[in-house]
Amino acid sequence: MSETSTLARVTVRLKRAILDPQGRAVQGTLHRLGHDAVEGLRVGKVIEFTLPGTPEEVRAQVDAIAADVLANPVMEDVEVTLEPVPASEGETGA
Amino acid sequence: MSETSTLARVTVRLKRAILDPQGRAVQGTLHRLGHDAVEGLRVGKVIEFTLPGTPEEVRAQVDAIAADVLANPVMEDVEVTLEPVPASEGETGA
Known part of the structure; x- marks a missing residue:
């Protein structure tokens, strides 16, 4: 297991046409x-969480979570950003 | 009036202790x-809107909107980011 965790930020917005x-x-x-x-003015959601691993290691998993669970691709656009955090920091919270 | 508009992004999150x-x-x-x-995992809100003017010109107004209208400072933390957009682009949408 990597020493690094990743902070994933998934921003979900209604599509412009909606x-x-x-x-x-x-x-x-x-x-x-x-x-x-x-x-x-538009209101969207931002879902933030941590995962063990580097951004490169978790990108595919976070993209799948964002597209399959956190957003409705018919109505919503989704944006994923990933940044590394020290593993100890990544395990706090919630 | 400036040729520039500003895209303001106000992210509102529940405080960590809540x-x-x-x-x-x-x-x-x-x-x-x-x-x-x-x-x-935490769920927050992101409120995005445009205002005429440069980021420097609108910062005080957006900070006031964020603190006084969009967030509850007892329960929530608020983060403001501003980026310039061409004025014509800023007038589309919603």
Whole structure:
């Protein structure tokens, strides 16, 4: 087992063509509060977790998790970023 | 008015000390699917929008929006990133 862990960040966004009612509501609130120039507001999810191994070692697994479990590819786009963290740090949290 | 718009990305996460039941549930699902090594899974929100102006010009406004409207500072941590986009691109979407 590698000494390194990887912090995976999976960002899930509704596709641009799909109406985002939550984003529309938040934008409306900001406009009413005086932030009239805010445009194109969208709300997405970010799922973060750690896995033992280097980013290169875990990339295929994280891509599979993102595409098969965390996002709905019909409605959503998914973006994966990976960064190494010391293994001890990767085991804290949750 | 500047020719540049700024894409603001506000990431809102539950503070580490606060239990994240949604994250716990997703992690449990991943474990049952065989991804046993996934640890510390947390689910957050990402709110993205555009504003006219350069990142320097809009930073104070976005910080205020993030702290006062988009996050609950008692329960949540908030992270703001700003990147310039061509103004025409910034006006599309939502």
